[in-house]
Amino acid sequence: MSAAVGSSFPAVAVGQHRRRGRAAAVQVRSSAMAAAAPILDDLRLRCATPLPLLRHVADAMAADMRAGLAADGAGELKMIPSYVYSLPTGDETGLFYALDLGGTNFRVLRVQLGGKDRRVIDSESEQVSIPKEIMHGTTEELFDFIAARLSNFVAKEGGTFRIQKGRKREIGFTFSFPVKQTSIDSGILIKWTKGFAVSGTAGKDVVACLNAAMERQGLDMSVSALVNDTVGTLAGAHYWDKDVMVAVILGTGTNACYIEKNDFIPKLLHLGPVTGNTIINTEWGAFSDGLPLTEFDRDMDAESINPGEQIFEKTISGMYLGEIVRRALAKMAQEHDLFGHSFADKLAQPFVLRTPHLCAMQQDRSNDLGEVELILRDVIGVNESSLAERRAIVDVSDCIVKRGGRLAGAGIAGILQKMESDSNGQVLGRRTAVAMDGGLYENYPQYRSYMTDAMVELLGPQDSEHVVVEHTKDGSGIGAALLAAANSKYAAQSST
Ligand code: ADP
Ligand code: MG
Numbered sequence: 001m002s003a004a005v006g007s008s009f010p011a012v013a014v015g016q017h018r019r020r021g022r023a024a025a026v027q028v029r030s031s032a033m034a035a036a037a038p039i040l041d042d043l044r045l046r047c048a049t050p051l052p053l054l055r056h057v058a059d060a061m062a063a064d065m066r067a068g069l070a071a072d073g074a075g076e077l078k079m080i081p082s083y084v085y086s087l088p089t090g091d092e093t094g095l096f097y098a099l100d101l102g103g104t105n106f107r108v109l110r111v112q113l114g115g116k117d118r119r120v121i122d123s124e125s126e127q128v129s130i131p132k133e134i135m136h137g138t139t140e141e142l143f144d145f146i147a148a149r150l151s152n153f154v155a156k157e158g159g160t161f162r163i164q165k166g167r168k169r170e171i172g173f174t175f176s177f178p179v180k181q182t183s184i185d186s187g188i189l190i191k192w193t194k195g196f197a198v199s200g201t202a203g204k205d206v207v208a209c210l211n212a213a214m215e216r217q218g219l220d221m222s223v224s225a226l227v228n229d230t231v232g233t234l235a236g237a238h239y240w241d242k243d244v245m246v247a248v249i250l251g252t253g254t255n256a257c258y259i260e261k262n263d264f265i266p267k268l269l270h271l272g273p274v275t276g277n278t279i280i281n282t283e284w285g286a287f288s289d290g291l292p293l294t295e296f297d298r299d300m301d302a303e304s305i306n307p308g309e310q311i312f313e314k315t316i317s318g319m320y321l322g323e324i325v326r327r328a329l330a331k332m333a334q335e336h337d338l339f340g341h342s343f344a345d346k347l348a349q350p351f352v353l354r355t356p357h358l359c360a361m362q363q364d365r366s367n368d369l370g371e372v373e374l375i376l377r378d379v380i381g382v383n384e385s386s387l388a389e390r391r392a393i394v395d396v397s398d399c400i401v402k403r404g405g406r407l408a409g410a411g412i413a414g415i416l417q418k419m420e421s422d423s424n425g426q427v428l429g430r431r432t433a434v435a436m437d438g439g440l441y442e443n444y445p446q447y448r449s450y451m452t453d454a455m456v457e458l459l460g461p462q463d464s465e466h467v468v469v470e471h472t473k474d475g476s477g478i479g480a481a482l483l484a485a486a487n488s489k490y491a492a493q494s495s496t
Contacts (some may be wrong), residue, residue, distance in 0.1 A: 006225035036336040040395060046294045051457050053292060054410040057291075058458055061414030061419075070266045076286045081268060082231045082257070082279040083184040084483060088239045090116050092485035095163045097221065099150060100477045102176030103194055103252075104131050104227055106146060108153045109477045113485055118188075122160040125181060125477060126153055134362050139200040141211035151219045169221040170488055172480030175206055178283075185488050186403040187226045214254075225483040228281045229476040230257040234273025235279070236479025237435030237472045244433040244470065246415055250408060250447075251438030253310075254317040257281045258415050264422055284411055285313030292403065294329035303350070312411065316404040318355045318440035324400045326353040329393065331379070334450055338389060339382045346381035353379055354432040359444045360399040368376075370393070398446070412451075413458035416467065428463040435472045442471060 058324055067075030076114045100107040111126035124135045134142055154169065163169055166320070177196070179187035186207045192198055201209065207223045214221050234247035234257055241476045246258040262274040288311035300323055301307055301314055331345050332338040337349075346352055357375050364371035369390040376382040376393065385393075412434060420427040456464040 017058065026396050036332040036338045036392065039328070039332050039336065040392060040399075043294060043396065043399050047292055047399045049403055049410075049454070051384065053290065054406060054413075054454055054458055056290045057407060057410040058414035058417060061284070061287060061411050062418035064175040064287060064289065065415070065418050068262060068282075069260070069280070070265060070376055078178075078229075078281075078283040078286065079265075079267075080281040080283060081183060081265065082227065082233060083181055083234065084227070084279045084487075085184070085276055086224070086275075086486045086491070087235055087259075087279075088482040088486040090239060092482065092488075093489075094160050094215070095157075095169065096165070096481040096485045096488075097150075097154070097171040098116070098168055098174065098232075098288075098477050098479075098481035098484065099171055099446045100174040100176075100229070100232075101146065102479065103173065104135070106149075107361040107477055108132065108150050108479060110153075110157065110161055111318065111481045113479055113482075120478070123481075124161075133185065135185055135195060136197050137199070138208055139204065140179065140213070141203075141442070144207045144216060147210065147213035147219060150221075150302075151217045154219065161450055167490060170224040170484045171221055172227060172232070172484035173207065173210060173223050174227050174229050174232045174476050179226070179228070180204065181226065184225050184483075185223055185463065196221040218454075222489070223484075225480065225487045226479050226487060227483055228255070228257070230255045231279050232476030232479035232483065233257075233435055233437045233472060234259070235284055235483045236475035236477075237470060239482050241433050241480070242262070242397060243425065243431045243468075244435050245419065246412065247435040247437070247472075248412060248434075248438065248440045248441075250285065250317065250441040250451075252319045252440075254285050254313050254316065254408070254438070255282070256284045256415060258419060261422065262418075278325075282415070285317070287311045287312035287411070291315055291407065292329075294324075296331070300324060300327060312407070313315055316408045316411075318438070319442075320355075321400055322356075323351050323357055324381070325393075325397050327402070327430040328396050329353075332392070332396075339376075339385060342406055344409070346379070356443070358401060359446075360381060361394055361397055362444075362446050364394070377380060400449050401444070402450045405447040406454040408447075409448040409451040409454030410458060413455050415496070416459065428459065431466050431468065433468045433470050434477065436469050436470050437475055 061474060064075040064077045065079060067080030068077040092113045094114050095110060098109045105127050107125055107127050109123060111123040112121040114121040129441060134145050143173040176194055178190040178191055181187040187206050189201050189204060189206050191202055207226050210223055230247050230249050233249065234244060246256065248256045257279050259277050260280045261277055262395065268274065286309065291311060299316060333347060357379055361372045361375055372390040372393060373385055376385050416427055459467060
């Protein structure tokens with residue numbers, strides 16, 4: 001192992017790209033580079049995801065899913081029932097709205113559905129950013145703000161968009177915060193996350209809050225479906241492709257949901273025998289069993305706002321990959337003088353190095369890694385770097401991104417294997433699609449291929465031929481509108 005690492009950082013190569021005046025400094029630095037190599041070596045070892053480890057992760061994911069389906073709190077995964085019993089069929093017709101609240105922006109959207117032949121006749125959307133004072137205000141202020149913007153948007157309805165006579169406008173509400181769902185159109189907020197600190201909402205039904213605010217605005221509209229963004233993504237993708245059984249988000253955070261048979265959900269059996277399927281929101285970010293973690297992961301977790309929680313998310317999602325790399329680089333710099341002395345302040349700042357920076361560095365195919373040099377200078381304040389140092393940074397990034405991508409792949413394989421073993425060949429024995437959304441998957445080609453590699457290794461060449469990963473950009477908005485349609489209060493009329 002150390003021989004391999006040593007040979008990828010030949011000290012001679014460093015000097016060849018240096019001007020004469022810097023020779024002395026470079027010599028010192030190349031020995032720092034050699035001293036830092038064991039850290040890289042160690043990092044590779046600790047982040048390694050060989051097949052047996054992936055297999056353990058996939059199996060543990062499947063076992064944890066079963067535990068969470070049996071009883072709340074029995075496993076790390078919450079396995080939250082979505083109460084979506086009616087997926088869009090394609091027959092839906094009419095005008096439906098969606099509202100997507102999950103971050104610092106919210107989106108409003110309308111879609112005119114034309115049934116089997118015409119499908120989505122037209123759709124349009126608007127994005128509104130939420131002012132800080134609203135994010136830190138009261139429940140009424142937040143929902144009044146949302147309802148007012150929604151009302152504005154509804155007022156601009158026209159052209160191909162037309163509400164059927166005698167009908168109230170219906171809306172699907174994508175709400176990506178932890179909710180205890182109680183039916184398709186109600187759910188209690190457990191707690192705000194992602195920088196929201198709105199007072200008085202926790203413990204309340206967010207649908208009732210929105211309905212009340214719409215009423216205060218004089219907006220005659222009602223919420224037909226409350227959905228998590230993964231659930232919206234699955235519904236939206238399933239509308240176009242009936243083989244979509246799983247949806248995964250790999251963006252700032254991560255989550256996954258899938259279609260489960262109701263009789264495999266023991267914790268719902270008290271509701272009486274239920275036939276058919278529902279979508280289960282796994283909340284897989286909370287998984288942690290058997291993950292190959294490093295001191296950098298542990299330190300980042302300890303200093304996070306939710307220590308000990310969301311370990312899978314902290315290992316595989318976009319918010320964290322850059323930060324893990326930064327921590328590894330900071331150690332190499334501190335203990336082995338990587339980069340000399342000029343950088344320290346910036347490199348010590350949590351979250352200065354972002355996942356898109358790693359991505360840009362990994363796309364640099366130039367001989368002198370000029371793009372890497374620029375990022376080092378602009379982002380972490382390293383004014384001078386040797387080629388060997390730049391290569392080392394790319395190697396550290398690759399190590400963390402490879403681990404993340406491969407573990408994400410193992411998670412997906414775990415879900416598919418669980419579904420397969422309950423269905424006797426109905427999942428891997430035929431075409432099955434995984435809908436995928438999120439900026440990390442979309443923009444990071446190496447992450448994407450590491451993820452697929454792991455899936456192929458775990459599922460085997462034959463079964464993995466049947467699995468397609470479909471990228472669905474922002475599908476959760478339309479998905480929520482489609483769920484509002486599929487769960488319309490007027491559904492009995494429209495299905496005929
Ligand atoms: P969110 O998950 O917040 O809803 P997105 O799905 O758009 O938003 O994902 C945004 C995340 O995707 C960013 O936080 C970042 O981690 C990752 N990302 C965005 N652009 C890139 C990029 N060029 N390379 C790698 N990762 C990226
Ligand atoms: Mg998103």
